[in-house]
Amino acid sequence: MHGKYHVRTTINGEAVEFLCEPRQSLLECLRDILGLTGSKEGCNDGNCGACTVILDGRIVNSCLVLGAEADGADITTIEGVARGSRLHPVQRAFLEQAALQCGVCTPGLIVAAKALLEAEAQPSEERIRFWLANNLCRCTGYDKIVRAVQQAAHEMQEVNR
Ligand code: FES
Ligand code: FES
Numbered sequence: 001m002h003g004k005y006h007v008r009t010t011i012n013g014e015a016v017e018f019l020c021e022p023r024q025s026l027l028e029c030l031r032d033i034l035g036l037t038g039s040k041e042g043c044n045d046g047n048c049g050a051c052t053v054i055l056d057g058r059i060v061n062s063c064l065v066l067g068a069e070a071d072g073a074d075i076t077t078i079e080g081v082a083r084g085s086r087l088h089p090v091q092r093a094f095l096e097q098a099a100l101q102c103g104v105c106t107p108g109l110i111v112a113a114k115a116l117l118e119a120e121a122q123p124s125e126e127r128i129r130f131w132l133a134n135n136l137c138r139c140t141g142y143d144k145i146v147r148a149v150q151q152a153a154h155e156m157q158e159v160n161r
Helices: 026-033 089-096 106-119 125-134 142-160
Strands: 005-011 014-020 052-055 058-061 074-076
Touching (some): 026 052, 089 106, 106 125, 106 142
């Protein structure tokens, strides 16, 4: 039996501490220890993006990060994207464009798209498709997802004018 790591992080703006085993991924820690089940486990090997979170400003597959590596990090998960009951423009656009079906890919796509629009206000369609290339969707078809990101980009620009 290995000892446990004491991890101190900030998750969605709040200081969070937890104990995890050395082998546990950040995704397992989020879901199984902290009850943050919005991040999904699709493949658990870095190929689908369903587990995407923002870690110190970079999007990562949380199934490929050890929980222990999150010590000292600042993390945003899908649970931190809305402001109370106010959905983020990307979330609203996904609903309005019907850019989801089963929803397994949706949290990862929304987190990744939010990170894109915070880094680049007016990404081209090509850029959106490239940025989201790690986020696989088996149901919806990517056109609606891209349209949703374009809609959110437009709305966010209007608000910032
Ligand atoms: S569950 Fe992490 S990339 Fe698929
Ligand atoms: S909505 Fe089902 S995988 Fe994307």
